[in-house]
Amino acid sequence: MEFSPKILALICTYCTYTAADMAGSARMQYPANVRIVKYLCTGRIDILHIMKGFEAGADGIMVSGCEAGSCHFLEGNLRARERVEYAQHLLEECGLGAERLVMYEVAASDAPKWVIAVKEMTERVKALGPNPLNSGWVPEVVVPKELELAVQR
């Protein structure tokens, strides 16, 4: 079976999420490998969130925020970039490799760019192979009991 990477996308609600939403509304096709986590601003993304993502078995993580200069909170995306660079350094140190973590900038109106970013990330992670932490690990879908009950209510 072909390797289908699990990619975590940590994105800001104002720019990238809007672009991703627009891509969906416009029926643009892109690989279904990304799992989106929406932040109010990429400035809120902590290096620990990224590390825990890899610990949990993500094959790649993409952080995507507003374009430089257009952050709704002025410099959240710039801080995110600094943190991503530091996280890349930490990943390199522990042998997982910095290439599994990439920062993108996608403006709210730029749905095609989001599609390109996801395609590029998917190709990149496919080339890198699975996260060595879950070699032989088969993902299973488990719906927690509480969640099931909540849905029934």
Added chain:
Amino acid sequence: MIIAERKPFAEIKDAVAPYEKVLVVGCGTCVAVCLAGGEKEVGLLASQLKLARGQNGKASQIGEITVERQCDLEFIRPLSETVAAYDAVISTACGAGVQFLAALPEMKPVFPALNTTFIGVNEEAGFYTERCRACHQCYLGLTGGICPRTMCPKGLLNGPCGGNIRGKCEVNPDRACAWCEIYAKLEGEGRLGLIEAILPLHAHGRSTTPGTVIHPAYKRRYGAHE
């Protein structure tokens, strides 16, 4: 406060390689402020260890705990029980904290995660500079609040030396000469006369052996009263 830098990850990883269960103990005071060994950095180091060990498929257990201060028995004493479930301990405290932790009864082997660098100040977020050598004798009242022991590479008490070039240090021309700065500061404060006073020889002997300080109010308790 005490400033420290984290050791390269490979050094830490290799040190604890023989141990399966490792506890990372953080310190929530100085090293937390200089972003080297607080709760966040403990989380990052533990995460890195898990990622590195997981790649080899090696079963390991990495625990995390951060105490208020590792240089205070009150905070580290309870760790004697916590470490029972582990084979080794990584401390992200300064050298003092690591030694205090290692001296606890029932303690497992302790490994430092930081290189303690100096006593310094927080210039800006992530930017720290040295200010004090803890030399047992403070001259700052006579030198306009600029430490000649620390800021002058030669530690001259009666400067400047002949090597300063237009107010720059001959050891590092990018830096200002400490004694030129002291001169300017004293001049600005109208107490330039102080520069003529010859400071006596520094008591270097006090810095060569581990120091002890007993507060006068506690002399009876520690049997040190006259």
